[in-house]
Amino acid sequence: MRGAVLYASGDVRVAQRPDPAIIEPTDAIVRLAATCICGSDLWPYRGVEKFDGPAPMGHEYVGIVEEVGSQVTTIKPGQFVVGSFAVSDNTCEICRAGYQSACVQRVFMNAIGTQAQLAWVPLADGTLVATPGVPDADLVPSLLAASDVLGTGWFGAVAAEVGPGKTVAVVGDGAVGLCGVLAAKRLGAERIIAMSRHAARQELAREFGATDIVTERGDDGVAVIKDLTNGLGAHSVIEAVGTQESMMQAIRSTRPGGHVGFVGVAHDVELPGEELFFSHVHLHGGPALVRQYLPELIDLICDHAIDPGKVFDLTLPLDEAAEGYKAMDERRAIKILLQP
Numbered sequence: 001m002r003g004a005v006l007y008a009s010g011d012v013r014v015a016q017r018p019d020p021a022i023i024e025p026t027d028a029i030v031r032l033a034a035t036c037i038c039g040s041d042l043w044p045y046r047g048v049e050k051f052d053g054p055a056p057m058g059h060e061y062v063g064i065v066e067e068v069g070s071q072v073t074t075i076k077p078g079q080f081v082v083g084s085f086a087v088s089d090n091t092c093e094i095c096r097a098g099y100q101s102a103c104v105q106r107v108f109m110n111a112i113g114t115q116a117q118l119a120w121v122p123l124a125d126g127t128l129v130a131t132p133g134v135p136d137a138d139l140v141p142s143l144l145a146a147s148d149v150l151g152t153g154w155f156g157a158v159a160a161e162v163g164p165g166k167t168v169a170v171v172g173d174g175a176v177g178l179c180g181v182l183a184a185k186r187l188g189a190e191r192i193i194a195m196s197r198h199a200a201r202q203e204l205a206r207e208f209g210a211t212d213i214v215t216e217r218g219d220d221g222v223a224v225i226k227d228l229t230n231g232l233g234a235h236s237v238i239e240a241v242g243t244q245e246s247m248m249q250a251i252r253s254t255r256p257g258g259h260v261g262f263v264g265v266a267h268d269v270e271l272p273g274e275e276l277f278f279s280h281v282h283l284h285g286g287p288a289l290v291r292q293y294l295p296e297l298i299d300l301i302c303d304h305a306i307d308p309g310k311v312f313d314l315t316l317p318l319d320e321a322a323e324g325y326k327a328m329d330e331r332r333a334i335k336i337l338l339q340p
Contacts (some may be wrong), residue, residue: 001340002115004057004321012322017056017113020120025069028124030081034144036116036312037324037336039174039337040265048267056113057321059085060147062140063119065128074125080135081128082298083121084290085109085148090126100126100291115321117340118157127295132302141309141337145179148234149335150297150308151290152239152263153179153252157187159261159284160236166190169225170210171250172240173201173278175335178208180238182308185209186300189236193228195249201334204310214305218245220261225253233258239285242266252272256280263288312337326327 003017006219020029020266035058037325043049065079075081088095088103095103105123112120121127135143142150153176162168173196184192185208193212194205202213214224233255239246244266250260251271262285276283300306314333316324324336 001117002318003113003325004318006044006051006055006057010045012045012057012325014321017116020118022067022069024122026069026123027069028059028065028075028121028128029067030063030083030119030121030128031066031112032061032117032119032340033080034062034140034339035318036060036144036330037175037321037338038148039328042264042329043267043324045329056111056116056217058107058113058115060112060117060144061109062144062147064134066118068124072124075128075130075174079130081130082143082146082149082294083109083128084294086287086290087122088126088291090291091247095126098289098292101115101287101289113197115318115338117318118140127291129298131298133134135302139301141312142296142307144337145175145186145308145311146290146294146297146301147273148288149175149184149311151181151293152176152288153181153184153238153290154293154297155290156180156238156240156261156263156285157236159185159259160191160238161259161282162187162236165190166235167191167193167236168238169193169195169253170238170240171195171204171246172241173198176263177238177240178204178334179308180240181205182208182306183212184236184238186306193225193234195248198331200313203335207310218249220253222252223247228273229255234260236262237310238262240264242269244269247271251276251279251281253292254279254281258282259284261285311335315339
């Protein structure tokens, strides 16, 4: 099969990779209908996150099951499935508490690489969720979003305790931040402040439910949030970037007693203990609980209640993955859908 491989910083190529095969009786093989490039893929692409040798890329995926192992009971060949970016058995004590992305058998799909024609999925029963029939083509982008960015934005909103009557601020205008706006709207937030400097992203944020746009960053952005909230700060803040500046902007934009849901993959983030102590701000986050939310999100998508697939503003064939990485790196695109 063909798949995207990162050879060095800025060097993505689509190369021949071995076809996946059933290894354990709990495995499945999925022929991918669509995959995509994630903002977190840019960390190794930019050289910020180190890796050893050529690395397969990608962790978001939807497609048709081709083969299952002898112990797989809930997933069958021919089904269209959405998979979480984190493999889980969905039966361990941690999974049963809803934290499948911290499963005792967790494997992150980026180690497997789903920007390819086929994907090997361990622990298929716990990781994959079948859709009600093979979806129409117009639903595929939204179902693909559910594999990561929609579920991640949703977790950010849930972790930030978003709810009716609350003011929510979203730090980050990538696909995760925009899906956080969508989730906040769906969860009943009264006011949603999207922090963005890019016109196209601002437009989509408003379409997803943002009531206000703040273009300032850092302490200047915090000051605007305070001005918009009578000097108090937002009840709930979704942090969807993962840098020191974005984390502190999120914490400082939150009122005492408020909640920050941090879902940006953190890089070199350090928290000042004394400031955090006196802030009375709650922090909750980490790798998103996508598998917990997948059944609900799939139903919402198939019922046309939400359309997160709009975050994909550029579609390319898999063989042009290198151009997709370049477009996202240069912020010419929000998120790239790849067609295997």
